Structure formats: C-alpha cells, structure tokens
Amino acid sequence: MEKEFIQIINEHQGIIFSVCRMYCTEKADIEDLFQEIVLQLWRSFPRFNRTAKVSTWMYRIALNTAITGIRRRSSRPVFSAISLDQENHAEPPPGRMDIEYNRELWKAIYSLSKFDRSLLLLYLEERPYSEMAEILGLTESNIGVKLNRIKKKLKTILNP
Known part of the structure; x- marks a missing residue:
C-alpha cells in the first residue's frame, strides 16, 4: 500500500503544487501546505475507491485541506503583500x-x-x-x- 501511495504522489504531485500555489504566496507556506495535503491524502488512502479517478480524489482532498488550513490560520493573513522581488515568493506561472x-x-x-x-x-x-x-x-x-x-x-x- 505504501509503494502504491508513493507512486501516486510522485505521478500526480503537480496537482498538489497547483493547489498550494493557489492558496499560498510564500515558499515556506507552500511547503507546509504541501506536507499537510500529503498527510491528509495518506490518511484517506485506505478509503480511496480505486475505480475513481486519482486526480479527482487528490483534488478533493487537496482543496479541502487548503481551505481548512486557511480557516485554521485565520489569525494570520491569507496572503502577504505580493512582491515578486522577494526571493521566497512563489512566482506566478511563466508565459505572461x-x-x-x-x-x-x-x-x-x-x-x-x-x-x-x-x-x-x-x-x-x-x-x-x-x-x-x-x-x-x-x-x-x-x-x-x-x-x-x-x-x-x-x-x-x-x-x-
């Protein structure tokens, strides 16, 4: 079960990073949320219905974790002032x-x-x-x- 989980995470980690970047602007916050999401995915993995799409399951868990995490940290601002010249800032996607x-x-x-x-x-x-x-x-x-x-x-x- 552990090997299957690790393989799924490795193959679909882009989903997790996308969710993290949508909800966090700072690199440290992105890393923390990524770990929180992986933990929640691991906890729900035994109940994962293998007939469902992996991406659907991952998005649902990741989005719920991100939203819940923001609520828990409500005493902190959801995002700091966006400043692209900061080294730790999660930059917007390329192409613009x-x-x-x-x-x-x-x-x-x-x-x-x-x-x-x-x-x-x-x-x-x-x-x-x-x-x-x-x-x-x-x-x-x-x-x-x-x-x-x-x-x-x-x-x-x-x-x-």
Missing part, C-alpha cells in the same frame, strides 16, 4: 509578458473567495466540467454559471 500585470492578476485571484479560487484552479488546469462538478459537489451547469461570474469579477478587478 508583464510582471506588473502578473502581480495584479495574482492579487485579483487572491481576492476571490476560497471556493472561487478552487473552481478557477480546476478551470485553469483544463479539467472537464463533469470532473469539476464531482470534485466540488455541484452540477455541471452550476459550474458554468460560477465560472462566468468569476471571469466577470476578475475583469472588473483588473479593468476598473
């Missing part, structure tokens, strides 16, 4: 040409509710609506409605 735009985009993303960030992450990971619905416990049509609202909210924040 303007650092200032990246900074503003990440500020906008971190201003979303925890649930909206979860949905946005799954959307950016190009997960099908059916999988997003299963992970988040919504209908596929509700996923579409919520995504449109998130996109409008981000546009409003970025283009006031």
Whole structure:
C-alpha cells in the first residue's frame, strides 16, 4: 500500500503544487501546505475507491485541506503583500509578458473567495466540467454559471 501511495504522489504531485500555489504566496507556506495535503491524502488512502479517478480524489482532498488550513490560520493573513522581488515568493506561472500585470492578476485571484479560487484552479488546469462538478459537489451547469461570474469579477478587478 505504501509503494502504491508513493507512486501516486510522485505521478500526480503537480496537482498538489497547483493547489498550494493557489492558496499560498510564500515558499515556506507552500511547503507546509504541501506536507499537510500529503498527510491528509495518506490518511484517506485506505478509503480511496480505486475505480475513481486519482486526480479527482487528490483534488478533493487537496482543496479541502487548503481551505481548512486557511480557516485554521485565520489569525494570520491569507496572503502577504505580493512582491515578486522577494526571493521566497512563489512566482506566478511563466508565459505572461508583464510582471506588473502578473502581480495584479495574482492579487485579483487572491481576492476571490476560497471556493472561487478552487473552481478557477480546476478551470485553469483544463479539467472537464463533469470532473469539476464531482470534485466540488455541484452540477455541471452550476459550474458554468460560477465560472462566468468569476471571469466577470476578475475583469472588473483588473479593468476598473
């Protein structure tokens, strides 16, 4: 069982890192959340239904752990001021040409509710609506409605 778990983590650790980066900005916080998520995955592994998709199971556990972790640390700010010139900062993904735009985009993303960030992450990971619905416990049509609202909210924040 342990070997199977380690193999799954090694093959799908990108899911965990994506969730961590969506909820944390500092390298140390990302590492802490990563460890918390792996621990929760290990604890739930004996109950994992092998007929379900591994990615769906991992996203559900990872997102729940991230949201719960934020609630537990509510006395601390959810994110510190975003500063790309800090060495410990988790930088936004490559592919954008303007650092200032990246900074503003990440500020906008971190201003979303925890649930909206979860949905946005799954959307950016190009997960099908059916999988997003299963992970988040919504209908596929509700996923579409919520995504449109998130996109409008981000546009409003970025283009006031």
